[in-house]
Amino acid sequence: xxxxxxxxxxxxxxxxxxxxxxxxxxxxxxxxxxxxxxxxxxxxxxxxxxxxxxxxxxxxxxxxxxxxxxxxxxxxxxxxxxxxxxxxxxxxxxxxxxxxxxxxxxxxxxxxxxxxxxxxxxxxxxxxxxxxxxxxxxxxxxxxxxxxxxxxxxxxxxxxxxxxxxxxxxxxxxxxxxxxxxxxxxxxxxxxxxxxxxxxxxxxxxxxxxxxxxxxxxxxxxxxxxxxxxxxxxxxxxxxxxxxxxxxxxxxxxxxxxxxxxxxxxxxxxxxxxxxxxxxxxxxxxxxxxxxxxxxxxxxxxxxxxxxxxxxxxxxxxxxxxxxxxxxxxxxxxxxxxxxxxxxxxxxxxxxxxxxxxxxxxxxxxxxxxxxxxxxxxxxxxxxxxxxxxxxxxxxxxxxxxxxxxxxxxxxxxxxxxxxxxxxxxxxxxxxxxxxxxxxxxxxxxxxxxxxxxxxxxxxxxxxxxxxxxxxxxxxxxxxxxxxxxxxxxxxxxxxxxxxxxxxxxxxxxxxxxxxxxxxxxx
Numbered sequence: 001x002x003x004x005x006x007x008x009x010x011x012x013x014x015x016x017x018x019x020x021x022x023x024x025x026x027x028x029x030x031x032x033x034x035x036x037x038x039x040x041x042x043x044x045x046x047x048x049x050x051x052x053x054x055x056x057x058x059x060x061x062x063x064x065x066x067x068x069x070x071x072x073x074x075x076x077x078x079x080x081x082x083x084x085x086x087x088x089x090x091x092x093x094x095x096x097x098x099x100x101x102x103x104x105x106x107x108x109x110x111x112x113x114x115x116x117x118x119x120x121x122x123x124x125x126x127x128x129x130x131x132x133x134x135x136x137x138x139x140x141x142x143x144x145x146x147x148x149x150x151x152x153x154x155x156x157x158x159x160x161x162x163x164x165x166x167x168x169x170x171x172x173x174x175x176x177x178x179x180x181x182x183x184x185x186x187x188x189x190x191x192x193x194x195x196x197x198x199x200x201x202x203x204x205x206x207x208x209x210x211x212x213x214x215x216x217x218x219x220x221x222x223x224x225x226x227x228x229x230x231x232x233x234x235x236x237x238x239x240x241x242x243x244x245x246x247x248x249x250x251x252x253x254x255x256x257x258x259x260x261x262x263x264x265x266x267x268x269x270x271x272x273x274x275x276x277x278x279x280x281x282x283x284x285x286x287x288x289x290x291x292x293x294x295x296x297x298x299x300x301x302x303x304x305x306x307x308x309x310x311x312x313x314x315x316x317x318x319x320x321x322x323x324x325x326x327x328x329x330x331x332x333x334x335x336x337x338x339x340x341x342x343x344x345x346x347x348x349x350x351x352x353x354x355x356x357x358x359x360x361x362x363x364x365x366x367x368x369x370x371x372x373x374x375x376x377x378x379x380x381x382x383x384x385x386x387x388x389x390x391x392x393x394x395x396x397x398x399x400x401x402x403x404x405x406x407x408x409x410x411x412x413x414x415x416x417x418x419x420x421x422x423x424x425x426x427x428x429x430x431x432x433x434x435x436x437x438x439x440x441x442x443x444x445x446x447x448x449x450x451x452x453x454x455x456x457x458x459x460x461x462x463x464x465x466x467x468x469x470x471x472x473x474x475x476x477x478x479x480x481x482x483x484x485x486x487x488x489x490x491x492x493x494x495x496x497x498x499x500x501x502x503x504x505x506x507x508x509x510x511x512x513x514x515x516x517x518x519x520x521x522x523x
Contacts, residue, residue, distance in 0.1 A: 097234060121159070419458050
């Protein structure tokens, strides 16, 4: 396979304060889909994720549990790593902001920014949100509640170091205007420019002195580095970057091709992070993809509301492939997605059992019944064949183009639409009727070959999304070594190959029965 160069992709690193719910898990699944797709095309992929482990919230939670902050953060980080593995993540590197190499790099970065005059010492008085680790002005803190999460704010006054954001404001604005594709989607880009940058950037608090759980400022140990500066630099420290020495991986993979984050932290990744990099004299990432939220129905997930769904529960109930498929298909580019147990069951039965699963089982079964399990050679195409072949070409184009532009749900739908079209092709060509007429044997062979080839292409397209099910399909077709780009060409499946056994991929779910089981467990 041709080496197409490097590709560096990251998730936001989740805060190690509690077990992630399914909405928090969207980043890792989408990044993994993109990473698998890029690898399949021949890219050298570095896929980074990790945990953000410092801050007052973790210090408070650890104290309530009677353990050290490090012990508490380690436990949550281990839980997150286990869930990422359960979701099939193929990440290259997992960084913890308590890792020694990160701590060392963070201290050197802070000192460099201080020495060159970008960071100065002052005092801060304003409103503080402990859960979000964020400060707000009187104007932003209407009614004393956090403008981001809606929780009560506390009044805080303390000595702190500040970063001169205003120094880089014009440079950042010019960059964003000259690079309109830097932020996806466009509505987030407009919000950052019009609501935050153009009204004027305030200098950013980058240290805390009211608690101890953080990376110490080495030249002023009464201060710890504020969690957002500490966390954002993980994208370069994970590659071995320090101001003194740029590691081999940093030289190879930076700048990042895409940061995948939730829209709620777009301000930090599209304003603060680029400015930090400008101050360090380093290249900016190529893109920040700020996706919407995955809601519980129409509400934001919250443990206090009792509407949280956890990924390990979903995998146990529906299997890995179904959970990955749902996450990939349920979130439009610019509007919030939705999840309930009912919606997952509906998707499972409609798309996975009835459409893909049905196509796979019918196609393999007919190959065994009519041709003894051997892939038949196609004859001259006739009615309906051209439409199916055209649909396969459209599916490849739709899947790849949408995935390249991070329209994840549209990419998945393009591939699933081919499966729907193939099921319709079965109804139109009626292979069971052709099998009764010996003179139609060649025609029957063409129909079965076209279905097998469509199944192969569908499985290749969906393999980054549903690796387990698709590998079973490709293995049954004797096509497990097919390269992804062969899905662009209809007719790559070799005739004369013996089709193997294909287990039931997605057994239809009895909705009422499963919902009752879920309710019984949650009582």
